[in-house]
Amino acid sequence: MAEANPFFQSKEVKEFTKKIEQYHLGPLWEAIPDLMHKEPTPEAVPYLWKGETIRKLLLEATQIFTPERGGERRAIYLQNPGLKHRQPWGWASTTNTLYAAVQLILPGETAPSHRHTQSAMRFITNGKGAYSIVQGERLFMEEGDFLITPGGLWHGHSHPGDGPMFWMDCLDIPFIYATGGTFFEPYPDGIEPPSLPDDYSARKYRGGMVRPISDRKAKVAPLGLYKWKQTEAALTGLSDFEPDPYDGIAVEYINPSTGHTANPNIAAWMQKLPAGYHSKAHRHTYSAIYHVFKGEGYTVINGVRFDWTKGDYFVIPNWAWHEHVNTSNEEALLFCANDLPIMEKLGLQREEEYPNNNGYQQVVSEFKPEVGVV
Numbered sequence: 148m149a150e151a152n153p154f155f156q157s158k159e160v161k162e163f164t165k166k167i168e169q170y171h172l173g174p175l176w177e178a179i180p181d182l183m184h185k186e187p188t189p190e191a192v193p194y195l196w197k198g199e200t201i202r203k204l205l206l207e208a209t210q211i212f213t214p215e216r217g218g219e220r221r222a223i224y225l226q227n228p229g230l231k232h233r234q235p236w237g238w239a240s241t242t243n244t245l246y247a248a249v250q251l252i253l254p255g256e257t258a259p260s261h262r263h264t265q266s267a268m269r270f271i272t273n274g275k276g277a278y279s280i281v282q283g284e285r286l287f288m289e290e291g292d293f294l295i296t297p298g299g300l301w302h303g304h305s306h307p308g309d310g311p312m313f314w315m316d317c318l319d320i321p322f323i324y325a326t327g328g329t330f331f332e333p334y335p336d337g338i339e340p341p342s343l344p345d346d347y348s349a350r351k352y353r354g355g356m357v358r359p360i361s362d363r364k365a366k367v368a369p370l371g372l373y374k375w376k377q378t379e380a381a382l383t384g385l386s387d388f389e390p391d392p393y394d395g396i397a398v399e400y401i402n403p404s405t406g407h408t409a410n411p412n413i414a415a416w417m418q419k420l421p422a423g424y425h426s427k428a429h430r431h432t433y434s435a436i437y438h439v440f441k442g443e444g445y446t447v448i449n450g451v452r453f454d455w456t457k458g459d460y461f462v463i464p465n466w467a468w469h470e471h472v473n474t475s476n477e478e479a480l481l482f483c484a485n486d487l488p489i490m491e492k493l494g495l496q497r498e499e500e501y502p503n504n505n506g507y508q509q510v511v512s513e514f515k516p517e518v519g520v521v
Contacts (some may be wrong), residue, residue, distance in 0.1 A: 152282050153182035154227060155177055155325060160177075160341075163510075164177065165508040168400065171245075173427075173461060178364055180196060186279055186466060187432060187465050187466035188466075189229075189242070189243050189434070189464045189465050189466065190229045190230050190243060191227045191229050191230055191240070191241075191242045191243050191434065191462065191464040191465075192227060192228055192229035193229060193449060193451060193453065193461070193462060193463060193464060193467060194228060194461065194462050194466060194514075195453045195455060195459060195460070195461040195462075195514055195516050196225055196453075196459065196460045196461070196516070197458075197459055197516050197518055198249075198272075198438075198439070198456075198457070198458025198459045198460065199458060199518075200227075200482065200516075200517075200518050201223060201249045201460070202273075202313065202458070204223060205221065205223060205249060205251040205313070206221070206251070208221055208251070209221070209251070209253060209311075209455055213256065213370040214256055214257060214258045214259065214366070215256075218238075219258060219259060219261075220250060220258055220304075221250060221251050221252065221258075222249065222250040222251075222316060222479070223239045223248060223250040224239050224241070224246055224247065224248035224251055225247045225248065225249075225436070225460055225462070225496075226239070226240070227240055227241050227242065227462060227464075229464075230243070230321075233321075237395065238320070238321045238324050238325075239320050239321070239457055240320075240321040241436055241462055242321070242323050242434035242435075242436065242464060242465070242486065243321060243434065243464070243465065244319060244322040244434065244486045244489055245316060245317060245318070245319060245320075245321065245322070245413065245434065245436060245484065245485075245486050246316075246317065246318045246319070246320040246321060246367035247316065247317045247436045247460070247484065248315070248316045249272075249313060249314070249315055249316070249460075250269075250313070250314055250315075250316050251311055251312070251313050252277050252304055252305075252306045252311075252312050253306060253311055254276070254306050254307070254308060254309055254310065254311075255306065255307075256305070256306050257303070257304070257305040257306075257338050258304040258305070258338075259303050259333065259334060259337045259338050260280065260301050260302060260303030260333075260334035260337070260338050260339040261301070261302070261303070261331065261332060261333045261334055261379070262299055262300055262301045262302065262331075262332050262334075263298065263299075263329070263330060263331040263332070264298045264299065264328055264329055264330045264331075265298055265319050265320050265323045265329070266295075266296070266297050266298045266318065266319050266411055266412050266413055267295070267302070267316060267317070267318045267410075268294065268295050268296065268297040268316070268317050268318075268409070268410050268413055268415055268484060269288075269291065269293070269294045269295075269296075269314045269315065269316055269317075269481065270292075270293050270294075270312075270314060270315045270317075270415070270438060270440075270482050270484075271288045271289060271290050271291060271292045271293075271294075271312075271314045271375075272290065272313050272314055272315055272438065272440070272458070272468075273290060273311070273312065273313040273314075274289075274290065274308075274310055274311055274312030274313060275288065275289035275290065275308060275309070275310075275312065276289075276305035276306060276307065276308015276309055276312065277304060277305065277307075277308060277312040278304070278305060278306075278307075278345075279294055279296075279302055279303070279304050280301075280302065280303050280304075280338060280341065280472055281294075281296055281300055281301070281302045281341050281368070281371050282300050282301055282342075282343075282368070282371075283301075283339060283340070283342030283343050284343040284344075284345075284346075284347050284348060284417055284519070285341050285342070285343075285345045285346070286311070286345075286346060286348075286349065286371050286372040287345060287346055288314070288372070290373065290375065291374075291375025291376075291378065291379070291398060291414060292372060292374055292375050293373040293375075293378070293400050293409075293482075294371060294372050294373075295371060295373075295400075295409045295410050296371075296375070296410075297367050297368050297410055297411055298323075298411070298412075298456075299367075300367070300368065301334055301339045302307075302339075303334065303338040303339055305338060315438050315460070315482070315484075316435060317415075317484040318413075319413055319486070319489070322412065322486070322489060327427050327430065336521045340344075342385075346372060348368075348370045348371045348372060349361075349370070349371070349372040349373075350372055351369075351370070352370050352377075352403065352513070353374075353377075353421065355377055355380070356377075356381075356403060356433060358403040358404065362404040363401075363451075364404065365404050365405045366402075366404045366405075368402070368409075368439060369402065369403055369404045370402070370403055370409075373400050373409070378400075378417055381398045381440070382396055382398055382419045382480075386419075386421075390420075390421060391426075392426060392427045392457055392506075393426050393427055393429050394418050394426065394471075395418050395420040395421065395426060395471065396418065396419040396420075396421070397418040397419070397483075398416060398417055398419065399414065399415070399416040400415045400416065400417075407488075408487070410488075411488060412486065412488050412489050413432075413484055413485070413486065413487075413488065414484070414485050414487040414488055415482070415483065415484045415485070416482075416483050417440075417480060417481070417482055417483075418471075418480070418481040418482075418483060419478050419479070420442070420444065420471055420472075420473040420478065420479040420480075420481065421473065421478055422473060422475060422476050422477055422478060423473060423476075424471070424472070424473045424479075425441055425471075425473075425507075426470045426471045426472070427470060427500070427501065427505075427507065428447065428468050428469060428470040428493050428500075428503070428506055428507060428508050429468070429469070429498060429499060429500050429501055430466050430467055430468045430469065430498070430499050431465070431466070431483060431487075431496070431497065431498040431499075432465050432466055432490050432495050432496055432497045432498075433465055433485050433486050433487040433489070433490045434462070434463060434464050434465040434485060434486055435462070435463045435483050435485040436460065436461075436462050436463075436483070436484045436485070437455075437460065437461050437462070437463070437481050437482065437483050437486070438458075438459075438460050438481070438482040439455045439456060439457055439459045439460075439461075439479070439480075439481060440457070440479045440480040440481065440482050441457055441473050441477075441478070441480040442456075442457065442473060442475055442477060442478060442479025442480060443455065443456040443457065443473075443474060443479065443481060444471065444472045444473040444474045444479050445471075445472050445474065446461060446463070446469055446470065446471050446472070447468075447469065447470050447472070447508045447510055448463055448468070448469045449467050449468050449469075449508075450468070450508050450509060450510060450511040450512070451510070451511065451512050451513065451514050452510045452512070452513045452514065453513075453514045454513070454514070465486075465490075468501055468508055470501075470508060479507045480505075
C-alpha cells in the first residue's frame with residue numbers, strides 16, 4: 148500500500164496531492180500499489196446460501212409480490228457480502244461479473260416479456276409445467292433443464308401447469324453495468340405470443356448433439372432448451388472414463404452451430420462427482436456460481452470448508468483455491484455457471500494447480516451459513 152512509504156506522508160506530497168485534486172486529477176505514483184496488484188484480488192468473497200432458506204423466503208414473497216403488482220419477476224438474488232458496497236443495490240453481484248438469483252413462478256402467473264443487453268440463462272431446480280417464451284418459441288421446462296437467453300432476445304415466462312416452479316437465473320449484469328452498456332425494453336403487449344411450434348429447437352435436437360444441416364451457419368441461439376435427459380445421458384456415457392482430477396465428470400452446454408459456449412458471456416456445465424470423489428485443488432481467473440442439484444459434500448475454498456446439500460448455492464470468486472468432496476455413497480451433481488468466456492475474450496484466463504500437500508488444501512476453518520428464522 149502507498150501508506151507504507153513514509154515519503155507519501157510528507158507535508159510536501161500531501162499538499163501537492165490536495166492541489167491537483169481540485170482539478171479532478173490524481174497522483175499515479177501513489178495509486179499504483181492499489182491499481183496494479185501482483186495477482187487478482189477480487190472484492191467478491193466465497194459464500195454459501197442454503198437452498199431451504201431461499202425457498203421459504205420466496206414462498207413468503209408470494210403473499211407480497213406478484214407479476215401483476217409490478218414485480219415482473221419474483222426473484223431473490225444472491226448478494227455477495229464482499230460486493231454489497233457497490234451502488235445501486237450492490238450491482239446485484241454474486242461475483243465481480245455475474246448475477247445469480249432464484250426465481251419462483253406460481254400456476255396461473257405470467258411474467259411479461261422484455262429484452263436487454265445482458266445475457267441470461269436458467270437452470271430448473273424444482274417443478275414442471277411452466278414455460279419461457281424466447282423469440283416466439285415456448286420452451287416448456289422441467290427439473291434439470293437448462294435454458295439460454297442471449298442478450299437482445301425477447302423472453303417472458305408463464306405457468307399453465309400445477310405447483311410452484313423454481314429455477315436459478317444467471318446474468319452478466321455486473322459486467323454490463325460496469326461497462327455502461329445497459330439497455331432494457333419491455334415488450335409492448337405483455338407476454339410475446341408464439342410464432343413457432345412449442346419446444347421447436349429442443350425437438351430439432353432430440354437426437355442429441357448432432358445438428359440439423361440448416362444450423363451449420365452460426366446462429367445466436369439455435370438451441371434454446373437443453374433437456375435434462377440428454378444431459379444425464381451424456382454424463383452416464385462418460386462414467387466409464389476416469390474423472391477429471393479437478394472437476395469430476397463434467398459436460399458443457401454449447402451452441403451447436405458454433406461449438407462455443409451456449410451464452411456469449413456465460414459458460415455453464417454439469418459436474419458429476421462419483422461417490423467418495425475428492426478433487427485436487429486448483430484456481431483460475433474465472434469466477435463460478437454453483438447449485439447443488441443432487442447429493443451432499445463440501446468444497447474447500449481458500450482453506451475454508453463449505454458443507455453443502457441438495458438445493459444449496461455457493462460461489463467461488465476468481466483466483467480462489469478450491470476443491471470438491473462428495474461425502475455420500477451416491478453421486479453428487481453440481482450445476483456450474485461461470486464467466487470463463489469473458490476472461491477468454493479479454494485474454495485474462497489463467498489456471499494453476501495447488502502446489503502443496505499432494506494437491507490438497509489444509510482446512511483451517513468451517514463456514515457457518517446464515518439460516519436465521521424463516
